Amino acid sequence: MPDTLLIVDNLSATYKLPRGRQLTAVANVSFTVTRGETLGLVGESGCGKSTVARSIMQLLKPAGGSVIFEGRDLASLDAAALRQTLTRLHMIFQDPISSLNPRRKVRDIVAEPMAIAGVGTPEERERRVRIAVEAVSLDPDRVLDRRPHEFSGGQCQRIAIARALIMEPHLVVCDEPVSALDGSVRAQILNLLEDMKARYGLTLLFISHDLAVVKNVSDRVAVMYLGRLCELAPSARLYEAPRHPYTAALIAAIPVMDPGRRHDPLTLLVGELPSPINPPSGCRFRTRCPRAAPRCSEFEPEWREVEPGHFVACHFPLGSST
Ligand code: ADP
Ligand code: MG
Secondary structure: OOOEEEEEEEEEEEEEOHHHOEEEEEEEEEEEEEOOOEEEEEOOOOOOHHHHHHHHOOOOOOOEEEEEEOOEEHHHOOHHHHHHHOOOEEEEOOOOOOOOOOOOOHHHHHHHHHHHHOOOOHHHHHHHHHHHHHHOOOOHHHHOOOOHHHOOHHHHHHHHHHHHHOOOOOEEEEEOOOOOOOHHHHHHHHHHHHHHHHHHOOEEEEEEOOHHHHHHHOOEEEEEEOOEEEEEEEHHHHHHOOOOHHHHHHHHOOOOOOOOOOOOHHHOOOOOOOOOOOOOOOOOOHHHOOOOOHHHHHOOOOOEEEEOOEEEOOOOOOOOOO
């Protein structure tokens, strides 16, 4: 598949906890990202989204599985080759202010990926920094000599985006890029990401706990629950006809401007996310699932394609006769 930019194959990631315990934050997650698309990754806080992002970026060594970017298994690269590859793969973090080094000027922050990759003369770097800063609608003459604390959250996220784009990466992993922003600033940054995507021909992995945000920006959406994927489908199909009860519950929880709409009790999400240290047996969602049956506690549901491009892991998917 020449158009596949990223393959995440059977990825698992664990954290070591005190007293020899360990937490499996991500278990057997597989998906691909196609060149030019935006893949949304959604799920409640704590389900493992950032762990997936950190594993892709090789900030965390996976416990199992592989991350293949542009045909190369990132774990197999030596430090120099990885550094070179990471110029084409960039990450934007949730908290724009703390993701920028407070002691450095905007000029140096935005130029950092070029410095790390060792490209460009000082003049060339300055020229590219100015272009990137202008592209995110900031005025280079007014911002380059200032430091992050002098800017608002939205402006800091613009600076982070400028830095992400300076090397013209092929894939940008956006981990909750607007979750720390509110209202109109959030909309502005989402629009900016769309503009940048068109302008630079980017491919995005767009992570958010907010299905409403993901819906608007994604071509396909993957839904995660307690470290595993439970559904993946083209955006429109996922929202029109979710097959996993968890997805249906997330969709039902999106606020709508319709006072007459009633919540279907079968789609209301009850209870709390169980601890990933001791996940439920069988299907991990069963303790909160309105459709759970004995089989769900005994067997883990298989990941299967229920219609072309629509995958679900559920013993009793919605909209089917079984
Ligand atoms: P999300 O981004 O979806 O909110 P995370 O990937 O941050 O989820 O976390 C997944 C799980 O891993 C959570 O249970 C979280 O508490 C745990 N976790 C995350 N980072 C660490 C860490 N450094 N050490 C131990 N546990 C962690
Ligand atoms: Mg996170």
